[in-house]
Amino acid sequence: MLGRLGKDAGSLLGVEIAADSVRMLQLHRRQGAEQVVGWAYQPLPGAVGNDWAQAPDALIDALRCAFERCGSRCAQVAVALPGGATLCKLCCLPAGLSAAQLEQRLLVDAEQMFPFALEDLALDFQVLGPAVEPVGHVNVLVAACRQRSLDQLEQLLEAAGLCAVAVEVDSIALRRLVPDGQALLRIEQGGAALHSWSASGLPQRQELTFGAHEPDDARLQRVLELCAAALPGEHGVQVVAASEQASRWLPAFAARLPCDALSPLHGLGSAGLSNRAELARVAPHMALACALALGGAC
Numbered sequence: 001m002l003g004r005l006g007k008d009a010g011s012l013l014g015v016e017i018a019a020d021s022v023r024m025l026q027l028h029r030r031q032g033a034e035q036v037v038g039w040a041y042q043p044l045p046g047a048v049g050n051d052w053a054q055a056p057d058a059l060i061d062a063l064r065c066a067f068e069r070c071g072s073r074c075a076q077v078a079v080a081l082p083g084g085a086t087l088c089k090l091c092c093l094p095a096g097l098s099a100a101q102l103e104q105r106l107l108v109d110a111e112q113m114f115p116f117a118l119e120d121l122a123l124d125f126q127v128l129g130p131a132v133e134p135v136g137h138v139n140v141l142v143a144a145c146r147q148r149s150l151d152q153l154e155q156l157l158e159a160a161g162l163c164a165v166a167v168e169v170d171s172i173a174l175r176r177l178v179p180d181g182q183a184l185l186r187i188e189q190g191g192a193a194l195h196s197w198s199a200s201g202l203p204q205r206q207e208l209t210f211g212a213h214e215p216d217d218a219r220l221q222r223v224l225e226l227c228a229a230a231l232p233g234e235h236g237v238q239v240v241a242a243s244e245q246a247s248r249w250l251p252a253f254a255a256r257l258p259c260d261a262l263s264p265l266h267g268l269g270s271a272g273l274s275n276r277a278e279l280a281r282v283a284p285h286m287a288l289a290c291a292l293a294l295g296g297a298c
Contacts, residue, residue: 014293035269042066063160171203187246238262242284
């Protein structure tokens with residue numbers, strides 16, 4: 001069920017299960033504009049982290065609590081697996097093949113492309129368009145993960161009363177927030193992730209984890225080095241600073257990189273919400289939940 005590469009899956013609740021919290025957001029399109037109609041930011045106990053199997057009951061409780069606080073009646077969700085759980089490749093295949101034929105061709109080559117056994121492979125693909133060469137071929141973006149990771153995610157959501165309708169790659173979803181030709185840098189309390197996209201559409205993701213006692217200036221330097229190594233000198237970067245320390249770094253980023261601060265919820269209406277001030281406070285944390293919801297706003 002790994003899927004929805006660029007597809008509209010209807011009005012879904014965007015859900016991010018981060019290392020420290022569950023983030024939910026739902027959008028409706030009204031008079032041509034997206035409106036936030038429900039949201040929640042639910043902290044997780046430290047035992048959960050990125051290993052959901054460590055404390056499944058705590059995660060299920062957090063999902064239930066977040067859904068209740070969100071106030072949404074939509075239990076169908078769009079969710080992303082952790083970045084390290086998915087792999088993306090760009091393939092060049094003959095044009096004119098049906099979806100079934102494309103899938104068959106990809107499955108034949110899957111064991112060479114991905115480090116997963118075929119019996120534990122979940123795969124999705126999207127035709128991006130004609131390839132520059134060879135003539136008569138198309139570029140196909142392929143995403144894959146372990147089926148057991150999908151099964152675990154579905155079971156956790158189901159136990160919380162939710163249904164995973166779409167499972168996305170985080171970098172593909174986040175591209176909805178970023179102007180063409182720009183990268184996205186998400187900085188949170190525990191680390192940073194840089195998302196960029198090649199001219200062909202292949203998503204790329206680099207991340208680093210901060211040490212528990214690492215000084216702020218050392219963290220900042222490592223993030224700057226990450227961007228410098230991964231991006232061309234004039235490549236623009238949108239920065240989502242989801243921690244107080246990261247907000248203080250923005251002037252240093254501006255001095256070293258062509259960058260802008262990105263507010264993930266900018267341009268979204270929220271007139272009907274009673275807790276708009278609280279939503280504004282946690283908005284930098286809601287980037288992925290918002291991107292997932294944008295894929296299905298209707």
